[in-house]
Every structure is written in structure tokens, then in C-alpha cells.
Amino acid sequence: MPKPITLALAALLLPAAGLALPAVVGAAAPNQVIKQRHHNFEAMGRAMKGTFDEFKRPAPSIAVIQAHANVLADAALKVKGHFPKGSGPESRVKTEALPAIWERPADFAAAADRLVGATRGLQTASATGDLAAIQKAAGAVGGSCKNCHDSFRKAKA
Numbered sequence: 001m002p003k004p005i006t007l008a009l010a011a012l013l014l015p016a017a018g019l020a021l022p023a024v025v026g027a028a029a030p031n032q033v034i035k036q037r038h039h040n041f042e043a044m045g046r047a048m049k050g051t052f053d054e055f056k057r058p059a060p061s062i063a064v065i066q067a068h069a070n071v072l073a074d075a076a077l078k079v080k081g082h083f084p085k086g087s088g089p090e091s092r093v094k095t096e097a098l099p100a101i102w103e104r105p106a107d108f109a110a111a112a113d114r115l116v117g118a119t120r121g122l123q124t125a126s127a128t129g130d131l132a133a134i135q136k137a138a139g140a141v142g143g144s145c146k147n148c149h150d151s152f153r154k155a156k157a
């Protein structure tokens with residue numbers, strides 16, 4: 001009769017599992033959110049590269065640039081939510097996020113807002129089809145990436 005034994009085992013193991021759960025979630029959560037933000041930043045990096053590659057073509061496609069602008073604007077909105085407390089270097093997960101993010105939250109939020117504004121600017125400029133305006137707006141997006149990285153991302157050694 002294996003069933004009752006299995007049940008008895010489950011009853012024995014369950015409280016232990018219940019106790020262990022918060023610690024496990026605590027350890028796994030930073031890992032997950034750091035992975036998500038890396039993916040999001042990588043998507044932004046690709047969209048930026050795609051945009052600037054398009055500028056180099058003899059006849060840049062406005063539709064392609066618009067698609068990149070939409071990716072950037074969506075990704076920009078996620079940045080603030082990707083840095084919960086506990087997801088910095090103290091999580092021991094590999095990250096280039098600097099403690100300044102949590103020490104100066106208002107400044108970090110402002111840097112994230114600047115990105116959101118700049119990506120909206122790129123969307124607006126893309127909709128006009130005016131290449132000079134689009135290039136200027138893309139430059140402003142790049143400036144907002146650098147602005148945040150300069151203060152909040154660990155510099156490459």
C-alpha cells in the first residue's frame with residue numbers, strides 16, 4: 001500500500017517546505033528581476049543599434065525606425081520597475097547596477113523618466129518622417145542612456 005506512506009511523507013515534508021519557501025523566494029527573486037532587466041536593456045541596445053544602422057543606409061526606412069522607436073518606448077516604461085530593493089550588488093547576482101540607484105532613488109527615477117520622455121520624442125519625430133528631426137531625437141535617446149549609465153551603472157574596467 002504505497003499511497004498512505006506517500007501521504008504520510010508529504011505531511012512530514014510539507015511544514016518544512018512551508019518554512020523553507022520564503023528563504024527560497026528571497027534568493028530567487030533578485031535573480032529573476034536582474035535577468036528581466038538585462039533582457040530589457042539588451043532589447044533597447046538592439047533597437048538603438050538598429051536605428052543608427054538605418055541612418056547609415058542610402059534611404060533609411062522610416063517604418064523600420066518607427067518599429068525600433070516603439071520597442072524603445074515600451075522598454076523604457078519598464079526600467080523603473082526592474083530595480084526593486086535587494087536587486088543590487090548585495091544580491092550577489094552578477095549585476096552592474098550601482099548602490100546609488102537605491103541611495104538616490106529620486107535621481108534614478110528622474111534618469112528613467114528622461115529616457116521615457118526621449119523615447120516618446122523619437123516616436124513623435126518618427127511619425128513626422130522628417131529624417132533630420134528623427135536623428136536629433138535618436139541622439140537625445142542616446143544621451144538619456146548615457147546620462148543614467150554615467151551615474152548608476154558600473155563603469156567597464
Ligand code: HEC
Binds near residue numbers: 148154
Ligand atoms: C535609468 C537608468 C538607465 C537608463 C535610462 C538606461 N540604462 Fe542601460 N543600464 C542601467 C543599469 C543600472 C544597468 C546595469 C543593470 C545590471 O547589470 O543589473 C544597465 C545595463 C545596460 C546594458 C547591459 C545589459 C546586460 O545584459 O548586462 C545595456 C545593453 C544597456 N543598459 C543599454 C541601454 C540603452 C541602449 C539605453 C537607452 C536607450 C539605456 N540602457 C538606458 C541603467 C539605465
